[in-house]
Amino acid sequence: MKLRRIPEDFQVDEQTDVQIGQGPHALYRLTKRSIGTPEAVGSIIDRWRIPRKRISYGGLKDRHAVTTQHVTIHHGPKKNLEQQSLDLRYLGQTAKPFQSSQIRSNQFELTMRDMTETEVAHAQQAVGVVRETGLPNYFDNQRFGSLGFTGEWIGKAWCLGNYERALWLALADLNADDRSQEKKQKKLLADHWGEWVTCKAALDKSHRRSVVTFLADKEAAGLPIDFKRAFACISVDLRGLYLSAFQSALWNRLLTAWQDKRIAPDERIDFDLKSGRCCFARSTVGHDDSAFEASLMLPSARQKEIDEPTAALLGDVLRAEDMELRELRVKFPRDSFFSKSTRKTLIMPGGLQTEAATDDLFPGKQKLRLQFELPRGSYATILIKRLSEDAI
Numbered sequence: 001m002k003l004r005r006i007p008e009d010f011q012v013d014e015q016t017d018v019q020i021g022q023g024p025h026a027l028y029r030l031t032k033r034s035i036g037t038p039e040a041v042g043s044i045i046d047r048w049r050i051p052r053k054r055i056s057y058g059g060l061k062d063r064h065a066v067t068t069q070h071v072t073i074h075h076g077p078k079k080n081l082e083q084q085s086l087d088l089r090y091l092g093q094t095a096k097p098f099q100s101s102q103i104r105s106n107q108f109e110l111t112m113r114d115m116t117e118t119e120v121a122h123a124q125q126a127v128g129v130v131r132e133t134g135l136p137n138y139f140d141n142q143r144f145g146s147l148g149f150t151g152e153w154i155g156k157a158w159c160l161g162n163y164e165r166a167l168w169l170a171l172a173d174l175n176a177d178d179r180s181q182e183k184k185q186k187k188l189l190a191d192h193w194g195e196w197v198t199c200k201a202a203l204d205k206s207h208r209r210s211v212v213t214f215l216a217d218k219e220a221a222g223l224p225i226d227f228k229r230a231f232a233c234i235s236v237d238l239r240g241l242y243l244s245a246f247q248s249a250l251w252n253r254l255l256t257a258w259q260d261k262r263i264a265p266d267e268r269i270d271f272d273l274k275s276g277r278c279c280f281a282r283s284t285v286g287h288d289d290s291a292f293e294a295s296l297m298l299p300s301a302r303q304k305e306i307d308e309p310t311a312a313l314l315g316d317v318l319r320a321e322d323m324e325l326r327e328l329r330v331k332f333p334r335d336s337f338f339s340k341s342t343r344k345t346l347i348m349p350g351g352l353q354t355e356a357a358t359d360d361l362f363p364g365k366q367k368l369r370l371q372f373e374l375p376r377g378s379y380a381t382i383l384i385k386r387l388s389e390d391a392i
Contacts, residue, residue: 148173155246
């Protein structure tokens with residue numbers, strides 16, 4: 001099975017109930033193609049010459065796709081912007097900046113390609129199971145883009161106060177998605193770690209070089225190397241992603257432990273994400289609709305009241321990391337913190353429909369077109385994994 005052969009194979013349309021009226025924030029619908037949300041926002045900033053802090057949006061949309069989402073700009077221009085990979089349409093004014101809480105859902109139109117008739121049949125059978133049992137609400141691998149080849153979580157080192165290790169992982173740990181120049185820059189740092197003046201002179205201009213400049217200035221002045229404050233030089237947005245990745249990985253493991261308690265071993269389909277082992281329900285056997293009411297806390301020392309069953313499961317998850325719940329907090333800098341919320345364990349894709357057809361890109365093969373709706377924060381690629389697992 002192949003996904004995202006062309007951008008139109010993965011289409012996402014953000015749904016919101018935000019009210020248009022009066023206010024200082026200009027609201028836009030951003031349509032982008034084959035570009036990430038940060039890159040699209042960066043293009044808007046460059047074109048209109050506005051500070052980043054004036055722009056707000058609800059979340060990151062897929063890069064290799066055609067997506068729409070909402071953006072507000074404080075005192076933004078009341079006009080449209082068209083560029084090669086994005087289209088920004090002015091909708092009106094709002095009183096507050098757009099936030100993730102204003103996303104009602106996301107509508108998806110996806111195409112699975114290069115499938116045999118047997119694989120299509122398996123996928124359609126799996127759709128029938130999902131319509132009854134729902135889908136475990138895992139964070140998918142897109143959430144874990146900061147995890148490098150070492151397999152060490154930046155957020156974990158940060159929580160434990162190992163600022164030098166956190167910095168090394170953020171700046172020098174190689175990643176499967178790194179481009180060639182990025183790999184060279186990381187290798188340079190890894191090979192000359194501690195030689196800050198040398199690294200500063202050799203690095204390209206980037207967020208990485210700005211952090212190294214802080215360390216190089218300390219070295220040149222003969223002052224103690226302050227990894228703690230150097231780590232704080234990384235942008236708050238990036239540091240937030242590091243925390244989210246670690247917290248989400250722990251939550252995924254908590255969900256798997258919860259699934260293991262309710263699904264018999266022979267009724268589970270195991271699969272792996274970067275966060276570890278996960279599982280689906282193989283069939284409707286043993287399913288109880290009351291499971292749709294369950295939620296699990298996002299692990300954080302900020303969580304004060306934890307029910308006993310969840311505490312036991314979370315204790316096992318944290319022991320595997322040689323950590324305790326009290327250690328899941330950030331001491332410095334104070335502009336970053338773990339989310340204090342819960343997440344539904346199971347979701348039901350709304351309006352899930354499929355249509356099989358001859359694949360126009362792969363002769364002799366079939367394609368399966370899917371239409372469905374998911375609540376905000378849920379991953380369509382988890383559904384794709386479920387529909388393709390039975391075919392493996």
